[in-house]
Amino acid sequence: MAKLGDVIIHVEKENLQSSVNATEYGVEQGEPFTDHIEKKPDIVSLSVYLIGEDHKTRMEKLKGYQRIGKLVKYVGRSAVDNVVILDISRDYTAEIMNGVAVSVVLRKVRIAKSPWVKAPPKKKPSVKPPTKGGEKKPTQKKTRPSPATYHTVKPGDTYWGLSKRYGSSIQQLRTWNKYPDRSIPINVKLRVK
Known part of the structure; x- marks a missing residue:
């Protein structure tokens, strides 16, 4: 048998x-x-x-x-x-x-097993939480980024001098303005803050 x-x-x-x-x-x-x-x-x-x-x-x-x-x-x-x-x-x-x-x-027959596992469904709460109807919610003030500051280049201005004057790093000035250190055009507006 x-x-x-x-x-x-x-x-x-x-x-x-x-x-x-x-x-x-x-x-x-x-x-x-x-x-x-x-x-x-x-x-x-x-x-x-x-x-x-x-x-x-x-x-x-x-x-x-x-x-x-x-x-x-x-x-x-x-x-x-x-x-x-x-x-x-x-x-x-x-x-x-x-x-x-x-x-x-x-x-x-060999059965392939997948490492992927379906996540269990999310449980919905059986009772709704109490609402705070009629209460005014506090509003948060949105902070705006400070407006950018610009400087018109005069003869003799350098990133080093502008960084000392406005408090921004030399690297940040290079990133904002894209001009090489030794050839910053005169009368161009540079972002300094």
């Missing part, structure tokens, strides 16, 4: 097949070379009898597993998790009066 999903079956023969694919590249002389081995999924072939008055119901259940691609567990001489039913072949003979002989082919 064995079990496929939640269907009880009588297994006559069980064949577990493990195989690999090996790439093959031909060469001019000698053996071809291989640079990659890839494991193929395990295949389980079963020769099964479904015997009893409910054999048709169990057969329909197995066909349902196959149709929807349900992952099931097979437990017989060997146990294999996460298998899908690839093929079901029925054999009606006079030797079996109260059932059917069935060949079943199973394949092991």
